Amino acid sequence: MDTVSFKDLPMSNLVPERVYLSGDTGNYTRDEPIQRIFKFDGYRGIGNMGGIRRTMLHPSNGSSEEEAFIVLVNSGAQLNWPNVYDTASGILTYHGDNQKPGRDHLSTKQAGNKAFIKYFRRSYEGFGEHIVPFFYFEKLPDGSVKYIGLAVPYVEGLDASEALTLERFNENQTGEDFENLVGRFTVLRTTVTREWLLDLKHGKIDSENAPVEWLRFLAERAFDPHVEPFQVQSLNRNKKKVKMESIGYRMASFRKTQGRFRRELLKRNDCCELCGMAVEPLLVASHIIPWSVADEHQRQDPDNGLLLCVTHDALFDKGFITFEDDGRILISEMFPRQEWQRLSIDEMMHLSHIPRNKAYMHLHRANIFKTSSR
Structure with missing residues (x-):
């Protein structure tokens, strides 16, 4: 002992x-x-x-x-x-x-x-x-x-x-x-x-x-990363292996990048890019590839972000919704249909802003979106 x-x-x-x-x-x-x-x-x-x-x-x-x-x-x-x-x-x-x-x-x-x-x-x-x-x-x-x-x-x-x-x-x-x-x-x-x-x-x-x-x-109100490191290698500009910041993961970096990131998304839109809710304190600058596994460029790239209300940010972060390249919503079969109306989602919804870099959302669909096989 x-x-x-x-x-x-x-x-x-x-x-x-x-x-x-x-x-x-x-x-x-x-x-x-x-x-x-x-x-x-x-x-x-x-x-x-x-x-x-x-x-x-x-x-x-x-x-x-x-x-x-x-x-x-x-x-x-x-x-x-x-x-x-x-x-x-x-x-x-x-x-x-x-x-x-x-x-x-x-x-x-x-x-x-x-x-x-x-x-x-x-x-x-x-x-x-x-x-x-x-x-x-x-x-x-x-x-x-x-x-x-x-x-x-x-x-x-x-x-x-x-x-x-x-x-x-x-x-x-x-x-x-x-x-x-x-x-x-x-x-x-x-x-x-x-x-x-x-x-x-x-x-x-x-x-x-x-x-x-x-x-x-x-930094994230989370205890484990949502994406394994090797799954985001293809987004690195120099093609080097992405390294999880198990050492050197520091809040100073988070605050600096997250503040700038949010300001950029608010310049782009002043409301939830899915439902249109426009109460600024309830808008979240959501990373498509989570901050915990993104590299420095991805953490600050507005194309790796969506401005969402707290409800739709939570659904997106947990993988219950994602989006097609044209902005159309995809709702996980793992999310109960009887809850759709309560949380204001339906299959006709789409993003008002479509990120230019399609690779980010592709990785979200492949690695975070909940399916019956994952």
């Missing part, structure tokens, strides 16, 4: 499945490992009690209201409402911090439920807001803890109302009911360096020390 001694905790990275040993003095406050793992000289630490532990940004950042990161500790003690990590799906179901009948679920001392609401909302409602990682640990019988992974307050395929729910429970001793939040997190089994933990204390969530999968989430 991969373990870290209590004395070495302040120097250790967070590695999935690694066990961080508790102290042996017999004093819980001194021996508790979480507070020691997240100890940095000259910085305020993290609490040693509770399942949801918040640590705030360093005062030099000018905000006393924003968290640097949050730690989730599953003690396994609540049998009636257990926190469960499903290794097959990678989804963590974790309960908030209200278990007291007669108390509003947002009035907890540690403000864990308030933090859940804040970061699930920010994860689902848009890009650019301060979102922090949750680090998930499981407590062992001897007081040691095992690090499982980086928990993201977002699940692909679930909308916000499904990912975070307010539910009613029953208190064992009194039999009284109480309300508590239940969050569903995507767990990224990735190593976290101490350098990034220190960056987080200063609000640098997307620093060069951040894990690649975390950056991909911030």
Whole structure:
């Protein structure tokens, strides 16, 4: 078993499945490992009690209201409402911090439920807001803890109302009911360096020390690329092999290219190029070949883009719709016909702007569009 001694905790990275040993003095406050793992000289630490532990940004950042990161500790003690990590799906179901009948679920001392609401909302409602990682640990019988992974307050395929729910429970001793939040997190089994933990204390969530999968989430609200690298080689101008940016995938590049890309698409049109919806905050600059696998030219090429409303962008991004070379819509047989009217799609629709470079859409049809054989 991969373990870290209590004395070495302040120097250790967070590695999935690694066990961080508790102290042996017999004093819980001194021996508790979480507070020691997240100890940095000259910085305020993290609490040693509770399942949801918040640590705030360093005062030099000018905000006393924003968290640097949050730690989730599953003690396994609540049998009636257990926190469960499903290794097959990678989804963590974790309960908030209200278990007291007669108390509003947002009035907890540690403000864990308030933090859940804040970061699930920010994860689902848009890009650019301060979102922090949750680090998930499981407590062992001897007081040691095992690090499982980086928990993201977002699940692909679930909308916000499904990912975070307010539910009613029953208190064992009194039999009284109480309300508590239940969050569903995507767990990224990735190593976290101490350098990034220190960056987080200063609000640098997307620093060069951040894990690649975390950056991909911030950039695209996705955890895996949609297209395999070899499938886009034919679009490279110099015919060299396309390399996935598993190293060097950085948010600075995303922000720079995405901002320019969106401006170019808005110059071309001021409404959804499929349905005509013209509320600008609800328009998405959608890449035909996803940003995560495109090369630098493709990321900025307006011909690799469509301006779509959020509904039609989601259908296009997930491969439920695509387009012929002349702009006519193709609707996946995998998408239920009874949902067509609800999401405003039909077989007569077509794009108001047809990209000049047909190769981009060809690859979308071949690799992303959902068919019964894929």
